[in-house]
Amino acid sequence: MHESVCRPLADTGPVPTAGPTADPPRQGTVADLADLLAAYPGTLVLSGAGLSTESGIPDYRGPDGKRRVQPMEHGEFVGSSAARQRYWARSFIGWGRFAAARPNAGHRAVTALQASGALGGIITQNVDGLHQLAGARRVIDLHGTLARVLCLTCGTLIGRDYLQVTMARANPGFAALATGAAADGSQVSSQIRPDGDVVIDEGLVARFVAPLCPRCGSDAVKPDVVFFGGSVPRERVERCIARTDAAPALLVLGSSLQVMSGLRFVRQANARGIPIVIVTRGPTRGDSLAMLRLDAPLGATLTEVARRLAPARSVRPEPSVE
Numbered sequence: 001m002h003e004s005v006c007r008p009l010a011d012t013g014p015v016p017t018a019g020p021t022a023d024p025p026r027q028g029t030v031a032d033l034a035d036l037l038a039a040y041p042g043t044l045v046l047s048g049a050g051l052s053t054e055s056g057i058p059d060y061r062g063p064d065g066k067r068r069v070q071p072m073e074h075g076e077f078v079g080s081s082a083a084r085q086r087y088w089a090r091s092f093i094g095w096g097r098f099a100a101a102r103p104n105a106g107h108r109a110v111t112a113l114q115a116s117g118a119l120g121g122i123i124t125q126n127v128d129g130l131h132q133l134a135g136a137r138r139v140i141d142l143h144g145t146l147a148r149v150l151c152l153t154c155g156t157l158i159g160r161d162y163l164q165v166t167m168a169r170a171n172p173g174f175a176a177l178a179t180g181a182a183a184d185g186s187q188v189s190s191q192i193r194p195d196g197d198v199v200i201d202e203g204l205v206a207r208f209v210a211p212l213c214p215r216c217g218s219d220a221v222k223p224d225v226v227f228f229g230g231s232v233p234r235e236r237v238e239r240c241i242a243r244t245d246a247a248p249a250l251l252v253l254g255s256s257l258q259v260m261s262g263l264r265f266v267r268q269a270n271a272r273g274i275p276i277v278i279v280t281r282g283p284t285r286g287d288s289l290a291m292l293r294l295d296a297p298l299g300a301t302l303t304e305v306a307r308r309l310a311p312a313r314s315v316r317p318e319p320s321v322e
Contacts (some may be wrong), residue, residue: 007278021107024271025278025290030301034293036249036277037113042120044075044247045110046265048255050280052126054104054299056097058253079153081210081219089208092167094175094198095160098146103134106253109302111135118312120247123240125255125262127225140240142261143293144225149211159294163211170209232261243312244268249275257285 026032034183037043049059076083082094103111111134119140124131127146131139149158168175213221226232244250250269257263257278269276278284279294279301287293294301 007275021183025287025293026293028277028292030296030304030308033279033294033301034278034305035307036292037118037277037305040275041117042247043118043245043251044115044120044269045122045124045127045253046255047110047122047124047131047253048257048262049122049126049219050254050256051106051110051298052101052104052128052130052254054106054297055101055128055130057101057128057154071228074227077227078220083221083317084222085111085208086196086202086205086211087121088167089174089205090198090200091137091209092164092171092201095164096175097198098128099161101128101130103130105303106301107131107134107136109299109306110253111304112310113302116306118309120252121243123262123265125259127223129221140243142226142236142240144192144222144223146225148224150223150224151213151216151218152220152222154213155180156213156215158214159222163221166214167209167211170211171207174204174208176209204292213253226261234290237261240265241268245272247274252276252280252284252286252290254280255284256280256282267306273298 031147053059072083072087078086082269083152097119107130110119110122110131114136116123121140122131122136123140123142127141127143128145129141129145147160149160149163150156151158161202210219211221212219244265245268248268250266252266255262255278263285266276266289270289275292276286276290277292278286279296279298280295281295
């Protein structure tokens, strides 16, 4: 299927309509982005892990697009009890830090821009719930949410906080590993990973009692998220397709678009001929389809756009700490 590419943003004058061209995206400014959103109210947002890094949740890839950590794969998780034990031991330690993350200036700016009408619905690849915590509405969690756990055997949904309590009861003293070395010298990683876990020694993993479904007793309980190698539920994909079909423009925030589950919507927007804007650090797989590209910090950039377009609702940056 032939895919059209949007024209670059003009240097001066009104924002042009999209159309086919082979030109690369224009490297834009905050003013360009504000002008485009003013011209296309209700722009759809597609957000990725880069939006949450300022909240202390790292992304999977660095600015060069290369994967920095190896996440749990879907096939590995469902394939053995040992893999599930390893995941839950790591997640048990990491959950407190992950759950303590709070929306940053970028999330708050997106909420302010949505409240003003500049932005419409949100499709997020993130599983942290920070858009909703910031007050955003009409959010589709494309890859699910870590706040819920699903039993793959009987289909029961379980609250993640409830499961944390049951794991703590079954593993007394294990949580102490989160603050330092164990008696045998084993270490726990200090850095949380994007899926909420941390790296701990395999010897410690072997001691961990993995959680069971409170309804059927199965150990096949999985966070209600799409792991790498898994599939997004078809109904959820169709909802995102419908939003992209109805959108006047698409704004990509903090995603390298390396995963097809997000890139498909950029391609869909491109096929429709609507403007595509990408704001993130480093290159993306969708750059050739964008009419405007900003390689810039998301918090500061979106805060300034919100100040320009929604002065009564715009967010204020966090006070600096000397």
